[in-house]
Amino acid sequence: MKTSISKGNNLTRRILSTTGIIVVLIFWHKLSQNYHPLILPSPQETFQALQKLWQSGSLWASTLITFRRTLLGYSAALVAGMFTALLFSTCRFLQDLFRPIITVTQIIPPVIWIVLAVIWFGIADDLTPIFLIFIVTFPVVFINIFSGLESVDLRLVEMAEVYRCSRRKIMLDVYLPALVPHVVSAVSLGLSFAWKSTIFAEFIGSSSGIGFVISMANANLETEKLFAWAIVLILLMLVFEYGILTPLNKRVTRWKRHD
Amino acid sequence: MTKNTITLELNQIHKGFKNTSGELKVLADISLTVQAGEIIALIGPSGCGKTTLLNIISGIAAPDRGTLRQSPSLRLAYVFQEPRLLPWKTVEGNIRFVQDNFLAAQEGKEVREKLLQKTGLLAYKDSYPAQLSGGMKQRLELVRALAIKPQLLLMDEPFKSLDLALKFDLQRLLLTEHEQEGFALLFTTHDPDEAVMLADRVVVLSDKPTQIHQEMVIGLTREKRTKTNPHIQENVERIIRVLLERHI
Ligand SMILES: Nc1ncnc2c1ncn2[C@@H]1O[C@H](COP(=O)(O)OP(=O)(O)OP(=O)(O)O)[C@@H](O)[C@H]1O
Numbered sequence: 191m192k193t194s195i196s197k198g199n200n201l202t203r204r205i206l207s208t209t210g211i212i213v214v215l216i217f218w219h220k221l222s223q224n225y226h227p228l229i230l231p232s233p234q235e236t237f238q239a240l241q242k243l244w245q246s247g248s249l250w251a252s253t254l255i256t257f258r259r260t261l262l263g264y265s266a267a268l269v270a271g272m273f274t275a276l277l278f279s280t281c282r283f284l285q286d287l288f289r290p291i292i293t294v295t296q297i298i299p300p301v302i303w304i305v306l307a308v309i310w311f312g313i314a315d316d317l318t319p320i321f322l323i324f325i326v327t328f329p330v331v332f333i334n335i336f337s338g339l340e341s342v343d344l345r346l347v348e349m350a351e352v353y354r355c356s357r358r359k360i361m362l363d364v365y366l367p368a369l370v371p372h373v374v375s376a377v378s379l380g381l382s383f384a385w386k387s388t389i390f391a392e393f394i395g396s397s398s399g400i401g402f403v404i405s406m407a408n409a410n411l412e413t414e415k416l417f418a419w420a421i422v423l424i425l426l427m428l429v430f431e432y433g434i435l436t437p438l439n440k441r442v443t444r445w446k447r448h449d
Numbered sequence: 450m451t452k453n454t455i456t457l458e459l460n461q462i463h464k465g466f467k468n469t470s471g472e473l474k475v476l477a478d479i480s481l482t483v484q485a486g487e488i489i490a491l492i493g494p495s496g497c498g499k500t501t502l503l504n505i506i507s508g509i510a511a512p513d514r515g516t517l518r519q520s521p522s523l524r525l526a527y528v529f530q531e532p533r534l535l536p537w538k539t540v541e542g543n544i545r546f547v548q549d550n551f552l553a554a555q556e557g558k559e560v561r562e563k564l565l566q567k568t569g570l571l572a573y574k575d576s577y578p579a580q581l582s583g584g585m586k587q588r589l590e591l592v593r594a595l596a597i598k599p600q601l602l603l604m605d606e607p608f609k610s611l612d613l614a615l616k617f618d619l620q621r622l623l624l625t626e627h628e629q630e631g632f633a634l635l636f637t638t639h640d641p642d643e644a645v646m647l648a649d650r651v652v653v654l655s656d657k658p659t660q661i662h663q664e665m666v667i668g669l670t671r672e673k674r675t676k677t678n679p680h681i682q683e684n685v686e687r688i689i690r691v692l693l694e695r696h697i
């Protein structure tokens with residue numbers, strides 16, 4: 191009985207959200223009839239642009255470039271963020287010394303960083319976007335992991351010590367599992383940041399990648415291409431979020447559920 | 450029952466905590482000897498330092514003064530006042546987490562499954578703590594402690610908030626295991642009946658700064674103890690009198 195109700199709710203929710211999307215599409219279609227395609231291309235024109243992108247191979251080429259940069263900058267930030275968090279949690283002195291700097295890094299808006307990066311590295315193909323991703327996502331990762339470390343239940347560590355567990359075992363079976371959900375949340379939070387930063391950086395300071403192609407479309411007044419890319423980006427993020435991160439999150443926090 | 454080997458010796462233990470208004474003296478001069486195989490009940494007002502004392506014995510906390518003597522290879526198990534289970538490990542995983550430090554895999558499995566069977570948890574061995582009731586978690590704590598075949602078992606109010614039938618079942622299980630394994634047992638309680646029915650010796654603690662107020666040896670063998678036995682009743686009444694003294 192209970193399950194059928196929740197299933198019904200799920201179905202209703204799906205129908206509602208699908209309806210929402212259809213309404214937006216219809217609205218977009220109607221609205222575009224009143225404007226020049228330069229200002230608001232119609233859904234059909236956008237779809238044709240998308241098809242052209244696909245056929246020319248530019249869709250995959252640019253996506254791959256951007257993806258590679260995001261991955262590089264972001265894994266660097268992940269490793270560095272985790273390492274710093276671990277280091278700071280074991281050394282009060284380092285924490286007091288560097289914590290404010292990390293906070294300041296986080297407060298500085300990305301625009302400032304990108305301008306600085308262009309000044310420092312020029313319109314470098316890889317360096318500028320990768321630097322921006324790193325500098326923007328590093329504090330996010332650090333703060334998440336650090337708060338994760340602080341939230342480890344020390345009473346469980348005491349229990350493990352009373353029962354003579356080795357330090358290695360305590361690290362692997364007490365600290366690590368407590369940390370995993372924080373790592374996953376750091377990854378998913380940081381990743382959407384990372385994507386946006388890469389594209390932003392490519393838009394301003396690079397000569398390849400999705401951001402650069404968008405800036406070209408902008409310069410050539412190809413608004414329908416902009417729309418096509420927006421759709422590609424939305425789809426990519428959705429695939430990441432619901433195809434990878436949500437299932438991963440569910441898996442690592444399996445023990446939290448009561449079923 | 451009591452052999453003449455000493456499992457644990459506490460000598461003039463002192464312990465205080467710093468708080469906003471200076472120092473809070475908790476334990477003031479506690480000396481206690483636990484013989485191998487002996488069952489001792491600690492009873493005393495809330496906040497007098499029973500948990501603190503068990504924490505000192507288990508090595509979680511250090512005394513400010515005094516000495517603690519025990520064999521370095523003493524196998525100690527501790528049933529905490531509130532369950533301390535790893536939420537990401539199953540019932541079986543939680544037991545194995547501590548058991549693997551002491552027993553070989555085969556023996557461990559036998560001991561574990563026997564205890565799970567006896568406590569009615571065997572069907573739940575693949576469940577996570579979040580899926581257990583409060584009483585089940587308490588049972589699991591007890592199983593985990595017994596599963597390492599300890600020489601000294603510390604238990605902090607192990608039978609609180611259990612339904613009557615379950616409480617008696619667990620006490621019976623504990624006594625059977627004690628009979629077979631011969632570990633020393635030191636447990637805290639607020640229930641004079643429980644103390645007198647289970648222990649060889651009842652140690653009544655005063656309020657802070659805490660000292661040993663009185664020690665009672667319960668002479669009867671456990672089979673002879675019933676709530677209506679005059680010796681038992683007399684001891685229960687004595688404990689109640691001592692505990693209430695300060696409140697008159
Ligand atoms: N880590 C700590 N820091 C400061 N004060 C503490 C700490 N641990 C215990 N205390 C204080 O020490 C006293 C004894 O606490 P303890 O938990 O040992 O009491 P208890 O006898 O176990 O009480 P109960 O029967 O309620 O469990 C209390 O007044 C408590 O406030």
Ligand SMILES: [Mg+2]
Binds near residue numbers: 499500501530605
């Ligand atoms: Mg206590």
